Amino acid sequence: MTAVDMRAREGESAVLSVRGLAKSFGGLKAINDVSFDAAPHQVTAMIGPNGAGKTTVFNLVTNILSKDAGQISFLGRDLAGLSAIGIAELGLIRTFQSARVFPGMTALENVMVGGHRLARHSAASQTLWLWGARDEERRLRRRAEEMLELVGLLPFADTHATELPMGVQKLLEVVRALMAQPKLLCLDEPAAGLNDTETEGLANLLRAIRTLGIPVLIVEHNMGLVMNVADHIVVIDSGNLIAAGTPAEIQKNARVIEAYLGREEGEGHAAT
Amino acid sequence: MLEFVQIAIGGLVVGSIYAVIALGFSLVYRVTGAINLSQGGFALVSAMIGYSFAVECGWPLVVAIPAAVAATVLIGAALAAFTFVPALARLSNANVLMLTAGILTMIEGFALVVWGSQPYAMPPFSGEQPIAFGAILVPTQAFWVFGATAACIAALWFLIARTKLGKALRACAENPAAAGLMGIDVPRMTLLAFGLATLIAAIAGVIVAPTTSLQFDTGRLFTISGFVAAAIGGIASFPGAIIGGLFLGLVTQLSTAYISSLFSTAISLLILLIVLIWRPQGLVQAGIARRQDTRDEVKAVGHAARLPANLGWPLAAFALLVAVLIPFVVTDNGIMSGLVIAAILFMTLMGLDVLMGYAGQVSLGQAGFMAIGGYTSGYLSINYDIAPLLSILAGIGVSLACALVLSLVTLRLRGLYLALATLAFGLLIDSCAIGFLDITGGPSGLVGLPSFSIGHFTFASPRAMYYLVLACDVVILVGLFGAMRSGFGRALKAIRSDQMAAAALGINTVRYKLAAFMISVTLASLAGSFYAFFFNFLAPEMVGTSRSLELVAMLIIGGESTLAGGLFGALLLTLLPVIFAPLAIYKTFASGALLVTSFLYLPQGLYGALVQILVRLTGSRGGVTREPRATNNQVRAS
Numbered sequence: 001m002t003a004v005d006m007r008a009r010e011g012e013s014a015v016l017s018v019r020g021l022a023k024s025f026g027g028l029k030a031i032n033d034v035s036f037d038a039a040p041h042q043v044t045a046m047i048g049p050n051g052a053g054k055t056t057v058f059n060l061v062t063n064i065l066s067k068d069a070g071q072i073s074f075l076g077r078d079l080a081g082l083s084a085i086g087i088a089e090l091g092l093i094r095t096f097q098s099a100r101v102f103p104g105m106t107a108l109e110n111v112m113v114g115g116h117r118l119a120r121h122s123a124a125s126q127t128l129w130l131w132g133a134r135d136e137e138r139r140l141r142r143r144a145e146e147m148l149e150l151v152g153l154l155p156f157a158d159t160h161a162t163e164l165p166m167g168v169q170k171l172l173e174v175v176r177a178l179m180a181q182p183k184l185l186c187l188d189e190p191a192a193g194l195n196d197t198e199t200e201g202l203a204n205l206l207r208a209i210r211t212l213g214i215p216v217l218i219v220e221h222n223m224g225l226v227m228n229v230a231d232h233i234v235v236i237d238s239g240n241l242i243a244a245g246t247p248a249e250i251q252k253n254a255r256v257i258e259a260y261l262g263r264e265e266g267e268g269h270a271a272t
Numbered sequence: 273m274l275e276f277v278q279i280a281i282g283g284l285v286v287g288s289i290y291a292v293i294a295l296g297f298s299l300v301y302r303v304t305g306a307i308n309l310s311q312g313g314f315a316l317v318s319a320m321i322g323y324s325f326a327v328e329c330g331w332p333l334v335v336a337i338p339a340a341v342a343a344t345v346l347i348g349a350a351l352a353a354f355t356f357v358p359a360l361a362r363l364s365n366a367n368v369l370m371l372t373a374g375i376l377t378m379i380e381g382f383a384l385v386v387w388g389s390q391p392y393a394m395p396p397f398s399g400e401q402p403i404a405f406g407a408i409l410v411p412t413q414a415f416w417v418f419g420a421t422a423a424c425i426a427a428l429w430f431l432i433a434r435t436k437l438g439k440a441l442r443a444c445a446e447n448p449a450a451a452g453l454m455g456i457d458v459p460r461m462t463l464l465a466f467g468l469a470t471l472i473a474a475i476a477g478v479i480v481a482p483t484t485s486l487q488f489d490t491g492r493l494f495t496i497s498g499f500v501a502a503a504i505g506g507i508a509s510f511p512g513a514i515i516g517g518l519f520l521g522l523v524t525q526l527s528t529a530y531i532s533s534l535f536s537t538a539i540s541l542l543i544l545l546i547v548l549i550w551r552p553q554g555l556v557q558a559g560i561a562r563r564q565d566t567r568d569e570v571k572a573v574g575h576a577a578r579l580p581a582n583l584g585w586p587l588a589a590f591a592l593l594v595a596v597l598i599p600f601v602v603t604d605n606g607i608m609s610g611l612v613i614a615a616i617l618f619m620t621l622m623g624l625d626v627l628m629g630y631a632g633q634v635s636l637g638q639a640g641f642m643a644i645g646g647y648t649s650g651y652l653s654i655n656y657d658i659a660p661l662l663s664i665l666a667g668i669g670v671s672l673a674c675a676l677v678l679s680l681v682t683l684r685l686r687g688l689y690l691a692l693a694t695l696a697f698g699l700l701i702d703s704c705a706i707g708f709l710d711i712t713g714g715p716s717g718l719v720g721l722p723s724f725s726i727g728h729f730t731f732a733s734p735r736a737m738y739y740l741v742l743a744c745d746v747v748i749l750v751g752l753f754g755a756m757r758s759g760f761g762r763a764l765k766a767i768r769s770d771q772m773a774a775a776a777l778g779i780n781t782v783r784y785k786l787a788a789f790m791i792s793v794t795l796a797s798l799a800g801s802f803y804a805f806f807f808n809f810l811a812p813e814m815v816g817t818s819r820s821l822e823l824v825a826m827l828i829i830g831g832e833s834t835l836a837g838g839l840f841g842a843l844l845l846t847l848l849p850v851i852f853a854p855l856a857i858y859k860t861f862a863s864g865a866l867l868v869t870s871f872l873y874l875p876q877g878l879y880g881a882l883v884q885i886l887v888r889l890t891g892s893r894g895g896v897t898r899e900p901r902a903t904n905n906q907v908r909a910s
Contacts, residue, residue, distance in 0.1 A: 062776065064772070083775070084772070084775040084776055085775045085778055085779070085780050085781070088775065088776055088777055088778030088779075089778045093776065093777065093778075094776050095776075096772075096773060096776075100770050100772075100773040102765060102766045102769045102770055102773070102774075103769045103770075104765055104768070104769055104833075105762070105765055105766070105769075109762055109765075112759075112762060113762050113763065113766045113774075113777060113779070114777055115759075116759055116762070116763055116766075116777055116778060116779050117777065117778030117779070119759045121759075123755055123758075123759070123760035123787065126754055126755050126758040126759065126760055127751045127752070127754050127755040127760075128751065128754070129750075129754045133758065137758050137759070140759075176777070177777070180777055180778065
């Protein structure tokens, strides 16, 4: 079924396409021949038990780690050899597992940093207070405020980001990434450390992002959230891709259940 | 050959002392992860106290030397308990390093107040008559130095490797958090490590005293040599410290003998810079790597004070009006000159703020660029009669070229190692300023500079210079203010706190760090040239490493990442000694004490404190300690 699914999806041109990805740490094969796609206008989720290698895949895709083998192409372009900055400039924007808001800056400023890669006016024109630069700055500020409004964080605009609760910080990081107008938004466990209310807020935001047509690749532990928002799910266990499909398909997949719940002798398949 | 052996023995004597001081660096670094620059200060204090007890009070050496060491350790432990230990919990390692630079300045100031600025010579412990080995003469003090060094190394090794206390210290070194959970009192261990390092430094100081002349600022030389030795050898390794010390001692003595005494420091600093490029951890890698949290800087990033917009512009206009009117009120030439100096230094400080306050790049060698700018423009206008304005531009050009070369090193480094590299650069420029006699005039300085002039107008009087520098300051401040409140400033702040996250948003970290560096270098160079033209004279100590440390002190006291804050620091440290001239001897002590106090109790500097007061007085919105306007529960994503 996996193979069929892959072939079906190859028809539409994928935003991100990963083929034969492999990575070893010392003797340990962390990632072994992983291939998957992220389709346009869809939320693609990557799930798997702890230590399965999800974040490693993420770091390989964004070249924070260097891969041993495989090919990663984003919008038809090979990502090999690009720096983290180069990847971001292509429009592949990622967030981090632990909330990494910028300390020493307010929530609004944090979000405005997200818009950095789209700025057209040079630092020199900002130094000279040129009209165009100031106008761009105003527009950026307005857009950042709109973004905060969207997630209900506008009252916190002038609060120092690090003083916000952890859940809000993670939400802020997603909003900051959105400001960069990503062509693919990669979220690394955005719901980790969030309470139920905050997770619900995040789910709403993710649905809103999909409505905007921005494709999302999300690594997540929270099954409820994944089943709720994902269009397509890839499952990784011990560095291997073990399943891919729609949430409904994944929920019924025997290998996935085995990976998550472990196999009990003879009853492995009965547990649905 | 005989001569070589003789020099090498001298090198080993000096090297042993470097090694012992380096050992102190290494010990504190391994237990706390911070560099303690006050090391050499304690060596000096111990030597000075030893001199007072032995020569002035006439105590026998058996009593005087242990008493001096004990007194120094007491002073060190007391200082550490109130400064170093609390600072470790609050400041980033790079800031702790600057705090200890403040402690060093304080100690120097203390020595200046107590012992004055004249040199002292301590008699050797066992008479002046050297011992002859064939044709080779070895001064008796050398045996004391070798013996004390060996004893220190053996005792330290025994303590660390063989005792329970040593185990606790090692646990703090490997993982302070886990050590704390295991019931080890980490602050006490920190204090103990600092005390031990002080003890080692005190022994080194008192033993080496007879071989060198002592002055209030000799401690700085001890610190620098020990620090360079530790950095070359590998700061986290005890054998590295010893090897580095002996190596440095040999290199400096041999190059003094065979090349020139003027360049011996320069050579050792070049070695250090090469080591930093080649393997930043030093020649000897420590068996265990100290855990370096990737986000070490989080602790450092405070909230910069900001004036609410409705107060900002009126206040700025008012301040400008006051600044313009000052020369009509102030008639005293000394104060007027002080104001010009403060305004010139403020130029450097704005650049330093962009570099340190915004981009988070520590620089302990900023005055080095003042020196390059000042000497270049001075040399050109004296020898080639080039118009001052052009010579300033030439100075900036040379500074930028040097900065580009330096950035090959600095762009790869962060935090502690960056501080180290910039300090080494500043010291290198120091020794070049003294060494290149033909260009800089050497220690006695470059004389006969013309006053600054544009066309036929000469800015000869302090008042004319004041308005010129004021105009430059205003233009620079307004420009940088525009840049820092926009995308450029935000990008720098983002890089300061989290390079990886900044890069993931497409911010070109290298380019921005380089830009911040170049801005700071341009302004430092410009200020250095103005400085030289204003005095019609430039000497190495006017733009040396003491100046670099003073600049950092001014910035911290004034308030980081505020741009305007530096002015308060510059005014305070420049004008106070002028206004209270009889108390000028306390200036060094005061600047060190103010730096330490600001780091610990005034994290936003004077500027931040003033903003807070203003905000409270006017009851206006904004400021530094604004509470969130909604509670946790109200923030629910809609």
